[in-house]
Amino acid sequence: MRKKQFKNDLKSWLYLLPAMLFLGFFMVYPLIDVFVYSFEEGYHSASQTYQGIGLYNYSYVLHDPYFLQAVKNTFLLVIITVPLSTGLALLISVALSSIKRLQQLFQTIYFLPYVTNTLAVGLVFMILFKKTAYSDGLINLFIHWFGGQSVDFIDGPYIAKMFVLCVYTIWIVMPFKILILTSALASVNQEYYDAAKVDGASKWKTFTKITLPMISPMIFYLVITGFIGAFKAYSDAVALFGTDLNAAGMNTIVGYVYDMLYGNSGGYPSYASAAAIILFAIVLTITTINMLISKKNVHY
Amino acid sequence: MKNNKENKQVRKKVLKGFTYLFLIIWAIIVLFPFYWMILTSLKSYSAYNSEYIPTFFTLTPTLQNYVEAFTAVPLAKYFTNTVIFTFITTTLMMVVIVLAAFAFSRLEFKGKQVLFLFFLSLMMIPTELVIITNFVTISHWNLRNTFLGLILPSVTSVFYIYLLKENFEQIPDSLYYAAKVDGTSDLKYLLKVMLPISKPTLITITILKIIECWNSYVWPRLITDDANYYLVSNGIQAIRENGFGRENIPAMMAAVVVISVPLIVLFLIFRKKVMAGVSRGGTKG
Numbered sequence: 001m002r003k004k005q006f007k008n009d010l011k012s013w014l015y016l017l018p019a020m021l022f023l024g025f026f027m028v029y030p031l032i033d034v035f036v037y038s039f040e041e042g043y044h045s046a047s048q049t050y051q052g053i054g055l056y057n058y059s060y061v062l063h064d065p066y067f068l069q070a071v072k073n074t075f076l077l078v079i080i081t082v083p084l085s086t087g088l089a090l091l092i093s094v095a096l097s098s099i100k101r102l103q104q105l106f107q108t109i110y111f112l113p114y115v116t117n118t119l120a121v122g123l124v125f126m127i128l129f130k131k132t133a134y135s136d137g138l139i140n141l142f143i144h145w146f147g148g149q150s151v152d153f154i155d156g157p158y159i160a161k162m163f164v165l166c167v168y169t170i171w172i173v174m175p176f177k178i179l180i181l182t183s184a185l186a187s188v189n190q191e192y193y194d195a196a197k198v199d200g201a202s203k204w205k206t207f208t209k210i211t212l213p214m215i216s217p218m219i220f221y222l223v224i225t226g227f228i229g230a231f232k233a234y235s236d237a238v239a240l241f242g243t244d245l246n247a248a249g250m251n252t253i254v255g256y257v258y259d260m261l262y263g264n265s266g267g268y269p270s271y272a273s274a275a276a277i278i279l280f281a282i283v284l285t286i287t288t289i290n291m292l293i294s295k296k297n298v299h300y
Numbered sequence: 301m302k303n304n305k306e307n308k309q310v311r312k313k314v315l316k317g318f319t320y321l322f323l324i325i326w327a328i329i330v331l332f333p334f335y336w337m338i339l340t341s342l343k344s345y346s347a348y349n350s351e352y353i354p355t356f357f358t359l360t361p362t363l364q365n366y367v368e369a370f371t372a373v374p375l376a377k378y379f380t381n382t383v384i385f386t387f388i389t390t391t392l393m394m395v396v397i398v399l400a401a402f403a404f405s406r407l408e409f410k411g412k413q414v415l416f417l418f419f420l421s422l423m424m425i426p427t428e429l430v431i432i433t434n435f436v437t438i439s440h441w442n443l444r445n446t447f448l449g450l451i452l453p454s455v456t457s458v459f460y461i462y463l464l465k466e467n468f469e470q471i472p473d474s475l476y477y478a479a480k481v482d483g484t485s486d487l488k489y490l491l492k493v494m495l496p497i498s499k500p501t502l503i504t505i506t507i508l509k510i511i512e513c514w515n516s517y518v519w520p521r522l523i524t525d526d527a528n529y530y531l532v533s534n535g536i537q538a539i540r541e542n543g544f545g546r547e548n549i550p551a552m553m554a555a556v557v558v559i560s561v562p563l564i565v566l567f568l569i570f571r572k573k574v575m576a577g578v579s580r581g582g583t584k585g
Contacts, residue, residue: 011486012409019400019419022456027422030433037432092326095319102320108571109327112334114578115567117515119533120556123540124333127340127549134547138336138354171329179579232428235517235533242541254428261435262522272432280429 037273050270057274066246067275070256073237076162077169077252078230085170086222089177094207096178097185107182114175122239125168129153129240154240161241161250168236173229177222184218185211220294224287231283234258253279337560341365341553348550365554374527375555378535385450385520385531386513390506392455397505401464402490406476423458427518435522445526453519454512460505463580467501468494504577507570514563532559 037043038058042051061067096106113121128138131152140150151157153164188211196206212219234254237245245251246259253275259265260272340348342361369375403409404416434453443449471494479489495502517533524530530538539555567574 008407009409012403012407012412015399015403015407016415018396019456019461022396022452023419023422023458025437026434026453026456027425027430030430030437031425033433034429092323095322098319099316099323102323106323106327107575108568109330111567111571111575112330112564115511115563115574117533117536117559117563119515119517120536120559121333121337123536123552123556124337127553128333128336132547134349135352135354141353171333174330176578179575183579232426238517238537243537257428257432258518258522261432269432269436276429276432280426283426 034273034276037270038277040270043268043270057270058278061271061274061278064271066251066259067253067256069246069249070251070253073162073165073250074231074233074253077165077233078227080162080166081169081173081230082223082226084166085173085177086219086226088170089174089181089222090219092174093178093181093185094211096182107178110178111175113172114179118172118235119239122168122236125164125171126154126240129164131156155248158249161248164240165237165250168240169230169233172236173226177226180218180222181215184215188214216297220290220297224290227286227290228283231279231286253282334560337553337556340550341557343550345548345550349547365550366558368548368551369554369558372551373535373539373555374530375535375539375558377528378530378532379558381529382514382531385447386510388447389451389454389513390509392451393457393460393509394502394506396456397461397464398490398495398502400461401468402486402494404461405465405468406490406494407486419458419461423462431519431522434519438523443523445524445529447529449523450520450529450531454516457509460509463505464498464501467498471497500573503570504573507566507574508577510566511563511574535559 039053039055040050041054041056043049092110096103096110099106130137131140131150131154136144136150137153139153143150151160153160192210192214193206196210201209232254233252237250237252237255241248241250243263245255246265251259257272257276257279260268260275339356339358342363342365343351343358344360344362344364347358347360400419404412404419431453438444438449438452441449443452475493476489479493484492515533516531517537520529520531520534521537524534527535527538536555536559539552
């Protein structure tokens with residue numbers, strides 16, 4: 001009996017072996033290693049040697065102007081895009097749920113950005129916003145119509161660049177939020193609405209007193225995933241401003257990590273590790289704060 | 301009294317009108333970049349560059365840019381690379397996760413609960429943390445600029461194991477015991493009974509993985525610097541930075557269209573499955 005049990009166990013582990021090997025090599029080991037790297041001072045890639053153990057890498061990263069710029073960019077991006085995209089998605093989802101005709105068509109259209117290649121479609125945004133010697137670009141044409149001055153959104157002032165990055169980020173994240181919120185709205189029990197109608201509650205009151213509380217867990221879920229996602233922004237910035245984000249002044253924290261690792265300024269896995277760990281300390285803190293706030297405001 | 305009722309009716313109609321207007325505006329914002337990339341890809345090089353003020357349509361569409369996209373830059377190569385990468389990664393991952401999900405859902409062994417909890421906790425690890433060591437590992441194994449190097453780190457997904465395990469668990473136990481009585485082996489039971497029953501979930505996971513592979517950018521960028529191994533994302537970035545000469549935007553847009561079409565077609569075919577899958581566990585943004 002015992003032998004049979006052992007044989008059974010062995011067989012089960014065999015089924016799990018591929019998954020465990022891959023996870024071990026490419027998730028568990030790297031996770032430990034990244035902390036090790038971050039404390040190894042003066043690490044040399046080619047010889048794999050280091051000089052000492054300490055906090056120098058963290059201190060270097062925290063004093064690097066490129067990192068500080070990346071932190072500023074990332075925070076701005078988060079603070080602007082998360083509330084705007086969540087709010088807009090809520091408006092669109094409410095509108096979408098209130099109609100019957102064409103609902104599916106709209107839903108399908110709204111989902112399209114999710115299945116596009118961020119790098120490829122980013123190029124389209126770049127062209128729409130870019131001002132060149134040959135043309136001011138389409139967005140500038142609109143600005144002219146309203147009597148404004150041309151702005152170079154891709155190589156111009158910081159605010160303009162930040163604006164495009166936010167616009168593109170919002171465009172990209174909307175499908176997911178609309179999808180989640182429309183299904184949340186659809187799952188609110190119809191009986192509550194019927195009861196509100198009997199009581200003669202106004203539409204606005206029904207929305208704030210019934211709909212919002214009922215879907216608040218989902219809104220909260222979107223805010224959290226939105227924060228996490230926006231903190232990890234990178235490829236949208238590359239799509240708009242090219243791979244040399246430091247030169248464009250538009251790098252993000254994740255971009256900084258990769259630049260430290262590889263490319264013209266690369267070869268420093270220790271700095272990259274320290275920066276990555278700082279990023280996740282930030283994300284973890286903010287997620288915790290979000291959780292605490294939500295505990296007070298979300299109705300489950 | 302009657303007037304009041306009519307008023308209400310009118311107000312309702314106006315509100316409906318505004319709702320549709322709002323929805324149409326957002327639809328235009330979503331669709332416009334797609335329209336613009338197709339439009340630009342159909343304009344000839346000289347026509348595009350002579351437009352100081354961009355025009356919203358073209359009367360002389362040309363396919364020249366598509367020819368250009370496939371001849372002047374190795375777009376076909378990037379495309380084939382991505383197809384190969386996507387196909388192998390997705391296939392391997394399906395094998396790995398099906399086996400793991402089967403063990404977790406159907407087999408009994410010591411330490412199962414603990415191991416599963418451990419797997420779940422791995423879901424919280426962000427890629428950005430582990431990518432640094434993976435990059436170093438793959439470099440040391442001399443796997444840079446190889447398909448193996450591109451593929452290896454992404455053939456397991458804890459989340460999909462979890463999703464599939466939940467699905468497998470809904471298959472009634474009685475089927476399993478009946479098969480056991482008939483002397484069916486576990487593996488045969490998995491292949492002949494469980495997989496066919498779980499087909500919808502398997503298709504959903506496959507499509508989500510294909511989308512992920514097709515759009516992957518960061519890892520391929522780190523691991524390849526030889527254009528022979530570029531995937532479409534890196535390819536388009538290379539095209540942008542030194543492809544047709546910076547200014548041939550119509551040809552660039554033709555390349556963008558070629559890259560975007562496969563996923564959009566896939567999405568339109570499997571619309572319901574994709575949306576259901578994403579709402580269960582997609583994360584982008």
